[in-house]
Amino acid sequence: MRKVGVAYGEALLQYSFGIDHPMNFNRIRSFFRMFDKQFKENGLFDDIILISPVLAQEEVIKLFHTEEYIEYVKKASLNGFGYLDYGDTPAFKGIFEASSYVVGTTIECVEKIMDDIVAFAFNPMGGLHHARRDSAAGFCVFNDIGVAIEFLRKKHGVKSFLYVDIDAHHGDGIFYEYLEDKDVWIVDVHEDWRTLYPGTGKETERGEGNAFGTKMNITLPAGSDDADFYKRFNEIKFFTADLKPDFIIFQCGGDSLKGDPITHLNLSPQVHKDLASLLKKVCLESGSHGILALGGGGYNNIMTSQAWINVINALLE
Numbered sequence: 001m002r003k004v005g006v007a008y009g010e011a012l013l014q015y016s017f018g019i020d021h022p023m024n025f026n027r028i029r030s031f032f033r034m035f036d037k038q039f040k041e042n043g044l045f046d047d048i049i050l051i052s053p054v055l056a057q058e059e060v061i062k063l064f065h066t067e068e069y070i071e072y073v074k075k076a077s078l079n080g081f082g083y084l085d086y087g088d089t090p091a092f093k094g095i096f097e098a099s100s101y102v103v104g105t106t107i108e109c110v111e112k113i114m115d116d117i118v119a120f121a122f123n124p125m126g127g128l129h130h131a132r133r134d135s136a137a138g139f140c141v142f143n144d145i146g147v148a149i150e151f152l153r154k155k156h157g158v159k160s161f162l163y164v165d166i167d168a169h170h171g172d173g174i175f176y177e178y179l180e181d182k183d184v185w186i187v188d189v190h191e192d193w194r195t196l197y198p199g200t201g202k203e204t205e206r207g208e209g210n211a212f213g214t215k216m217n218i219t220l221p222a223g224s225d226d227a228d229f230y231k232r233f234n235e236i237k238f239f240t241a242d243l244k245p246d247f248i249i250f251q252c253g254g255d256s257l258k259g260d261p262i263t264h265l266n267l268s269p270q271v272h273k274d275l276a277s278l279l280k281k282v283c284l285e286s287g288s289h290g291i292l293a294l295g296g297g298g299y300n301n302i303m304t305s306q307a308w309i310n311v312i313n314a315l316l317e
C-alpha cells in the first residue's frame with residue numbers, strides 16, 4: 001500500500017480574502033470537516049499521513065517569481081489595502097505570509113514524495129494557477145505549481161512533468177509560462193474561454209517551438225455536464241498513454257462542479273475521482289516519482305470538498 005499525504009493545519013486558513021470574497025477560509029475549513037468525518041472518525045487513517053503547513057523560504061519562492069514581484073507582495077502585505085492585480089485579488093495584512101504558507105506546504109508535499117514517505121500528496125490550498133512570474137491574478141498571489149516544478153528541477157534533477165488541470169478556469173499561469181517547454185506536458189480542461197475568466201486556452205494552442213504537441217486544451221461549453229466531459233475523456237487517456245513523466249501534478253479545482261457560484265459547468269465529483277485514478281495508473285506504469293495533487297479553485301464548499309475527498313480516495317485505492 002502506498003501512502004497518501006494530506007496537508008492539514010490552521011495556517012492554510014490564512015489565505016483568505018474576507019468572508020464576502022469567494023476565496024475565503026471556509027473552503028478549507030469545510031474540507032477539513034469532511035476529511036475528519038470520512039477518514040478520522042471512520043478509522044480509515046492507516047494509509048494517510050498528515051502534513052503540517054510550512055512557511056516557504058523566500059529563496060524557494062524566487063525559483064519561480066521575480067525578486068521585484070516578491071518585494072511588491074511584501075509591501076502590499078504591510079499596507080494591507082488595495083489590490084494586487086486589476087481587482088480580483090485584494091491585499092490584506094499578512095498576505096505575504098499566508099501566500100508563503102501555501103507555497104511552503106506544497107513544497108513540503110513534494111519533499112514527502114521525494115523522500116518516499118508518501119507516493120501521493122494533497123495540498124487543498126495549493127494549485128494557484130493564475131499567478132505569473134511577475135504578477136498576481138485571479139485570486140492567486142504565488143504560483144505554488146510553478147515553484148514546485150522549478151524546485152523539483154533544481155533540487156532533485158527532475159526533468160519531465162505531466163500537469164493536469166480540471167479547474168473551470170484555464171491555468172494560464174502554468175500554460176503560458178511553460179508554453180515553449182517540451183518537458184512540461186499539459187492537459188488543461190476548462191470552461192470555454194469565451195464565457196469565463198481568464199479568456200484564454202483555445203484548443204488550437206498546443207505548445208510552441210519544439211514543445212508543439214506537448215500541450216492540450218479541452219474547452220467545455222458553458223453548461224457542460226459529465227456526459228460532455230466523458231465524451232472527451234478518451235482524448236486525455238490517449239494523450240497520457242505513452243507519456244513517461246518523472247513527476248505528475250494534478251490541479252483538482254472544484255469550480256468545474258455543478259453548483260459553483262462563479263462558473264458555468266455542471267460536472268460531478270466523479271470526474272475528479274476518475275482523473276485521479278487515471279493519473280495514478282500513469283504514475284505506476286511510468287515509474288514516475290509520485291503525484292502532487294492541489295486543491296485549486298472551487299467555491300461551492302460541499303461539492304468541492306467531496307471532489308477532493310474523491311481524489312484522496314482514488315489515490316488510496
Ligand SMILES: [Zn+2]
Binds near residue numbers: 167255297298
Ligand atoms: Zn478556478
